Amino acid sequence: xPLNRRQIAWRAxxxxxxxxYVNLGIGLPTLVADFIPTDxxxxxxxxxxxxxxxxAPSDNEVDWDLINAGKQPITLVTGGSYVHHTDSFLMIRGGxxxxxxxxxxEVSEKGDLxxxxxDDPGFPxxxxxxxxxxxxxxxxxxxxxxxxxxxxxxxxxxxxxxLTAAAVVRRIxxxxxxxxxxxxxxxxxxxxEDFELAALQARTEAALHPAxxxxxxxxxxx
Amino acid sequence: xxxxxxxxLVEAVAGIPDGATxxxxxxxxxxxPDALCEAVIKQGARDLTVVAxxxxxxxxxxxxxxxxxxxxxxxxxxxRSSGSVVFEELYAAGRIELELVPQGIISExxxxxxxxxxxxxxPVSVGTRLAExxxxxxxxxxxxxxEKPLKGDVALLSAERGDRWGNLTYRKSARNFNPTMAxxxxxxxxxxxxxxxxxxxxxxxxxxxxxxIDRIVEVPR
Numbered sequence: 380x381p382l383n384r385r386q387i388a389w390r391a392x393x394x395x396x397x398x399x400y401v402n403l404g405i406g407l408p409t410l411v412a413d414f415i416p417t418d419x420x421x422x423x424x425x426x427x428x429x430x431x432x433x434x435a436p437s438d439n440e441v442d443w444d445l446i447n448a449g450k451q452p453i454t455l456v457t458g459g460s461y462v463h464h465t466d467s468f469l470m471i472r473g474g475x476x477x478x479x480x481x482x483x484x485e486v487s488e489k490g491d492l493x494x495x496x497x498d499d500p501g502f503p504x505x506x507x508x509x510x511x512x513x514x515x516x517x518x519x520x521x522x523x524x525x526x527x528x529x530x531x532x533x534x535x536x537x538x539x540x541x542l543t544a545a546a547v548v549r550r551i552x553x554x555x556x557x558x559x560x561x562x563x564x565x566x567x568x569x570x571x572e573d574f575e576l577a578a579l580q581a582r583t584e585a586a587l588h589p590a591x592x593x594x595x596x597x598x599x600x601x
Numbered sequence: 602x603x604x605x606x607x608x609x610l611v612e613a614v615a616g617i618p619d620g621a622t623x624x625x626x627x628x629x630x631x632x633x634p635d636a637l638c639e640a641v642i643k644q645g646a647r648d649l650t651v652v653a654x655x656x657x658x659x660x661x662x663x664x665x666x667x668x669x670x671x672x673x674x675x676x677x678x679x680x681r682s683s684g685s686v687v688f689e690e691l692y693a694a695g696r697i698e699l700e701l702v703p704q705g706i707i708s709e710x711x712x713x714x715x716x717x718x719x720x721x722x723x724p725v726s727v728g729t730r731l732a733e734x735x736x737x738x739x740x741x742x743x744x745x746x747x748e749k750p751l752k753g754d755v756a757l758l759s760a761e762r763g764d765r766w767g768n769l770t771y772r773k774s775a776r777n778f779n780p781t782m783a784x785x786x787x788x789x790x791x792x793x794x795x796x797x798x799x800x801x802x803x804x805x806x807x808x809x810x811x812x813x814i815d816r817i818v819e820v821p822r
Contacts, residue, residue, distance in 0.1 A: 425774070426704060426705075427628040427631070427774050427777050428628075428774050428776055428777050429773075429774050442773065443630060443631060444631055444632075444772045444773040444774060444775040445631075445773040445774050446628070446629060446631050446774055450628075450629035450630075450631075450682060450683065455773070461771075461773060461774060461776055462776070463771075463776050463777065463778070463779065463780040463781060463808070464628075464654075464704075464705075464708040464777050464778045464780075464781055465705075465708040465709060465711075465712045465780075465781045467705075468704065468705025468708055468709065471705055472705055472723070472724075472725065501693065502681070503680050503681045503688070503689065503692045503699060504681075504701055505678065505679035505680055505681045505682070505701070506678055506679065506701050506702075506703050506704070506731065507678050507679040507703075507704050508678070508703070508704040508705060509703070510703040510706075510725045510726050510729065510731065511703050511704060511705035511706065511725050514724045514725050514727070515705075515724075515725070541729060541730050542728055542729045542730075543729065544727075544728065544729065545727075545728040545729075
């Protein structure tokens with residue numbers, strides 16, 4: 380069974396290291412905040428100048444001076460702080476973040492990332508902080524549905540859409556698999572149960588290689 | 602005596618010329634100088650270039666200035682966000698020019714102008730469409746592109762509290778672009794929720810010192 384979006388986020392959250400400073404991109408990656416293992420202290424960064432993003436506020440706690448990069452109201456954790464934009468991006472570009480979890484339209488087998496424009500003429504492009512994050516964080520991982528709604532593969536030999544950055548993605552979490560981008564190509568670390576590698580390959584344009592210790596991708600019901 | 606307080610929004614935005622480049626702070630609605638944006642409509646300046654992270658939300662604030670047809674060109678990182686209806690209409694009709702700049706590069710380019718520097722080399726956007734036409738240079742084995750300073754004629758700002766010297770404090774994530782834009786324009790104008798007596802702001806808490814501010818107007822919440 381393919382994972383739902385919350386399960387993809389849960390799986391990505393399991394890999395977060397205690398003490399890490401992490402940026403969560405807009406959309407699917409934002410859900411990761413709900414699944415951080417309770418035995419770890421993770422500091423979440425939001426590019427609009429929040430270090431220590433806390434859970435969503437209750438309705439009567441909403442404060443529109445305190446929002447995340449997706450412009451949703453948030454809270455601040457104990458120990459959190461505010462900085463202005465230039466310092467927030469200094470944290471991003473200067474390699475001070477351990478990890479950025481980002482969404483994507485496409486990822487290539489070389490780890491190229493396309494997540495800022497689909498060149499739809501009716502749709503003005505927006506880059507936001509994506510390019511700064513993609514080259515600045517120490518590590519980039521992507522959360523993405525394995526195929527588009529129309530069934531087209533999102534993991535490709537080369538990205539069809541304009542790049543955000545070249546050769547930056549190290550790990551991809553999808554609804555079907557956990558895949559590492561390595562010098563030898565894409566290595567499947569985990570695959571959902573009752574799903575054959577050949578079926579995964581059929582949904583992936585780039586060549587996949589099973590890890591010698593390929594594991595089942597299991598998550599709780601969420 | 603230094604007194605940067607002005608009594609009205611009309612005074613706050615007086616003298617902005619046609620064709621001016623306006624730095625407009627805020628991230629979404631947080632820290633957006635909405636009252637100053639709307640005052641510019643009455644003031645009458647047109648053919649403006651606006652530098653902002655987003656291109657307005659709903660029909661008030663920056664969106665109202667766009668809707669009034671005063672903005673020829675917008676330089677921003679993320680024009681399309683929920684509620685950016687006015688921008689989307691203008692863009693679809695070909696009535697506004699868009700220059701897209703990565704978010705951290707916009708703010709660093711303004712910081713550069715503020716600091717009197719001629720530009721900087723950045724690895725952001727290398728290998729992408731946004732690097733086309735820019736000078737490339739390899740530094741310590743990594744490719745960079747030259748980014749030039751970005752200076753405003755006017756900065757429109759929003760802060761929490763301020764005094765007659767123009768010292769400012771901010772609240773939570775409404776700080777965002779305000780401190781950088783305050784330093785990067787010839788004329789920096791701020792709307793604050795409350796003007797307090799000189800000396801009332803704890804010097805340790807002042808984020809923008811008054812040297813960067815020219816006019817301050819109180820706009821209660």
